[in-house]
Amino acid sequence: MWKPKVWVTALIILFITAGCSDSESSTDGGSGDDTSKTLTLWHIETGESEVAIEDAVKRFEENHEGVNVEVVRQENDPYKTKLSVAMGGGTPPDVFHSWGGGWLEKFVEAGQVKDLSDDIDPEQFLPAALSPAEFEGKNYGAPLAMDIVPVWYNKGIFEKFGLEEPETYEELIEIIETLKSNDIVPFSLANQSKWPGSFYYMYFAERFGGPDLFNEAYKREGRGFDDEAYVKAGEKIRELAEMGAFPDGFNGMNFDTGQSRQLLYAEQAGMIIQGNWMLGTTRNDMPEFEEKLGFFLFPAMEGGQGSKKDIVGGVSPVYSVAEKSENKELATELVKELTSKATAQQLANTDGAISAVKDIEYDDEYVQEISNVLEEAEYMQTFYDQTLPPELAEVHLDTTQALFGLSKTPEEAAKEVEEKAKEVLE
Structure with a gap:
């Protein structure tokens, strides 16, 4: 193996040492000269959404000479644990993704999070998008997009078997039976990470118990998590x-690796319950499948208090600044770029994202429909x-997965969540 001469090695070491010295001497808290500063950004975006984030970072770097942003894309499922460890260890990223909530x-x-109340303009965002990051009258995160969770389906398969979008749950059951009888998986589901199955539980509970059910249980003002609707x-x-x-084997299938989506693309499954990110993901995974992709809202339940126009959704991403960042002012400026109108506009028209930022024009008719x-x-x-405190959310996810796996009864699952809620929320 060829080896460089000693004097070349020494010169390289000297150069690296000088560069490190300059970098270390400039991390002064974000004010003054921007030269030789590095920010870290953790996010979980993929496909066109990731491109929009990378483009926002490029704009930020162009406007802040000498500042470098180290962008780290984390996998969705282990992300929460990684950030919790980094926060607890005092080594968090400067800017990080969240969903707001508990x-x-x-x-x-x-x-551990910087108060952004005086840094962002609330008039720039939809009020419903800001609220998940507001606590005690202060703001701790800027939102970029909002999500809804419809039922996506293969229009070609529905047409082949004479199926129509259901108005009632009974009609949805008929669709499931038709698909089953034709050797097609009705609902593609990869539930190893538990949250994909939670969509079903949230919809069923709301359709039976109505819009006030969750808030009553969460705020401990009325029905609990062991209510009949649950x-x-x-x-x-x-x-x-x-x-x-x-x-x-759906409870052991990995969502992040695309196992549930691939069944849909291969036309081995007819439907999937996922957020509107499904559109952008499809455009990235298999663009030609988009023409077959349709969606409808989860139907109402006979005798239930919820409406078909009640939807499951959330705000994501929300970007926040770590209090321990050595460059909080610069990190705040990065958050502003990440949640700017330019970023939101790009995300809306390339990834199918519903903007949390006001005054976005949707060139994409599909996104406008969503x-x-x-x-x-x-x-x-x-x-x-995302809304519940982490320890209670974990029990919800565990018990819901157990319901899918038939290892807990509905009464046992509801009782377990309610007992944890009494411990955590009261």
């Missing part, structure tokens, strides 16, 4: 699992695992 609140309560939700999940509505659903919604149920 998960962000725990870091806020620990004094028991019925568990019963419906077990019924679907018992009738074979999901792929074999946005209209959000605007016409009568109620939006935010994601349980």
Whole structure:
């Protein structure tokens, strides 16, 4: 193997040492000269959404000479654990992704997130998008996009078997039975990470118990997490699992690697319940499949208090600044660029994202259609695992996965969540 001469090695070491010295001497808290500063950004975006984030970073670097942003894309499922470890160890990224809610609140309560109240203009954002990052009258994160969770389906398969978008749950069951009888998986589901199955539980519970159910249980003002509506939700999940509505081994399938989407693309499955990010992901995975992709809202349940216009959704991403950042002012400027109108406009028209930023024009008719659903919604149920405190969210996800796996009864699952809620929320 060829080896450089000693004097070349020494020169390289001298150069690197000088460069490190310059960098270390300039991390002064974000004011003054921007030269030789590095910020870290952690996010979980993929496809066109990731491109929009990278483009925002490029704009930021162009406007801040000498500042470098180290962009780290984390996998969705292990991300929460990694950030919690980094926060607890005192080595967080300067800017990080969140969903607001109880998960962000725990870091806020620990004094680990910068107060952005005086840094961002609330008039730039939709009020519903800001609220998940507001605690005690202060703001700790800027939102970029909002999500809704419809039922996506293969229009070609529906047409082949004479199926139409269902108005009632009974009609949805008929669709499931038709697909099953033709050897097509009704609902593609990869539930190893538990949150994909939570969509079913949230919809069933809301459709039975109505819009006030979750807030009553969460705020401890009325019905609890062991209410009859939650028991019925568990019963419906077990019924679907018992009738074979999901792929074999679905509780062990990995969502991040695309296992559930691939079944849809291969036309081995007819439907999937996922957020509107499904559109952007499809355009990235298999653009030609978009023409076959349709969606409808989860139907109402007979005798239930929820409406078909009540949707499950959330705000993501929300970008926040770590209190321990050595360059908090620069990190705040990065957050502003990440949630700027330019970023939001690009995200809306390339990734199918519903903007949390006001005054965005949707060139994409498909995205406009999804946005209209959000605007016409009568109620939006935010994601349980983002809204609840982490320890309670974990019990919700564990028990819901157990319902799908038929290892817990609906009564046992509801009781377990309610007991944890009494411990955590009261």
